[in-house]
Amino acid sequence: MKSITTTFTKGLWAEIPLFRLMLGLCPALAVTTTAENGLGMGLAATFVLVCSNVLVSALRKVIPNEVRVACFIVIIATFVVCVEMLMKAFFFGLSESLGLFIPLIVVNCVILGRAEAFARKNGVVLSLADGLGMGLGFTIALVVLAAIREFFGAGTLGVVFGDRVFIDQPFVFLQEAPGAFVALGLVLGAMNVIGKLGKQGG
Amino acid sequence: MIIVLGAITVVSGLALGGLNELTYQIAQDNILRYKKIPAVADIYEAATGELDEAARTKVEEELLAEKKLVNLGGDEELLIFVIKKEGKPFAVALEDFGAGFGGDLGVMAGFNLETGDLVGIGITTLSETPGLGTRVLEESFTMQFRGMSTGAVYKVKKDGGDIDAVTGATVSSRAVAEGLAKAKAFYEANAEKIKEAIGD
Numbered sequence: 001m002k003s004i005t006t007t008f009t010k011g012l013w014a015e016i017p018l019f020r021l022m023l024g025l026c027p028a029l030a031v032t033t034t035a036e037n038g039l040g041m042g043l044a045a046t047f048v049l050v051c052s053n054v055l056v057s058a059l060r061k062v063i064p065n066e067v068r069v070a071c072f073i074v075i076i077a078t079f080v081v082c083v084e085m086l087m088k089a090f091f092f093g094l095s096e097s098l099g100l101f102i103p104l105i106v107v108n109c110v111i112l113g114r115a116e117a118f119a120r121k122n123g124v125v126l127s128l129a130d131g132l133g134m135g136l137g138f139t140i141a142l143v144v145l146a147a148i149r150e151f152f153g154a155g156t157l158g159v160v161f162g163d164r165v166f167i168d169q170p171f172v173f174l175q176e177a178p179g180a181f182v183a184l185g186l187v188l189g190a191m192n193v194i195g196k197l198g199k200q201g202g
Numbered sequence: 203m204i205i206v207l208g209a210i211t212v213v214s215g216l217a218l219g220g221l222n223e224l225t226y227q228i229a230q231d232n233i234l235r236y237k238k239i240p241a242v243a244d245i246y247e248a249a250t251g252e253l254d255e256a257a258r259t260k261v262e263e264e265l266l267a268e269k270k271l272v273n274l275g276g277d278e279e280l281l282i283f284v285i286k287k288e289g290k291p292f293a294v295a296l297e298d299f300g301a302g303f304g305g306d307l308g309v310m311a312g313f314n315l316e317t318g319d320l321v322g323i324g325i326t327t328l329s330e331t332p333g334l335g336t337r338v339l340e341e342s343f344t345m346q347f348r349g350m351s352t353g354a355v356y357k358v359k360k361d362g363g364d365i366d367a368v369t370g371a372t373v374s375s376r377a378v379a380e381g382l383a384k385a386k387a388f389y390e391a392n393a394e395k396i397k398e399a400i401g402d
Binding site for chain 1: 203206207210211214217218221222225228229232236329
């Protein structure tokens, strides 16, 4: 019997999407130029993930095995379009800066992955916990990566400090696509070191 | 199997249709406020000179308040923006679209009411390649339209026109030219009605 707490917390460290599962890299690398974008993208994906997990789990006995992926995609796509419409109506600036990457949440592997690997085999409450945990983990990962890239690459941290500039001559390379890979690699390395230290300590 | 998939699709379609009903108008207002009006303000600046931020915000408020729907006969309506200079209508701006690299590219074109010359342009919506096609937004490209005479050919030079294309972004430059040519043709065909509406 899996507990709700472990289901929730595994998404935050042990199986954190992006850093551990290496899923959802495409949107992650594309939108993480500012922490604000990372946060917006993460929350949008979390919303879709939680909703699709709950619905897939609720319908898991009704959906025939043969067409399950088609059904999952329809469910996911529906929520993604919802997010897109709501964002255009209420968060116009954010929807402009995230642009094409909002509709592309449909093909975010994390979301279909959780539907296939977890929600279709588990109850609604557990799936909700799984979706929340994975979604928040994804959001944290995006924000960490984006904050590093924004702070060192552009010298700002707009979401907290507004227009304040910290570094006059930032390391612009980090704002570009190859810089995203390098930043991701550094974060992964740091996580491995922390993981090892944790084991030795225990 | 088919029934379940069909049912899910139908429910999804209905839900999205409903949500679209609810949010469409708000989204359209956002596009007007944050896309079209700033483009008109760009044209305003082309006509009167650079504005500081506070003055520009004020101009944008005025432009929003003074937008007009012109009845072109039948059910056709055209959204126009009146640009004033020293309190008098000086130019009129209207939007049209050209086919860009990543979908429609919206061009707001401002015409001098007296001469029909182009006052300036502003780009409203575009989904061009970042760093390449998006360079049509830069002043080095848009400046050339300021005061372009009514006799100019609104095509890129490669196609025998008078517009300098952005290097490496011919498709996007062509889209701007196309939107502009359409706006101009539209303005000339309906100039009387537009002037009448402004005169009211």
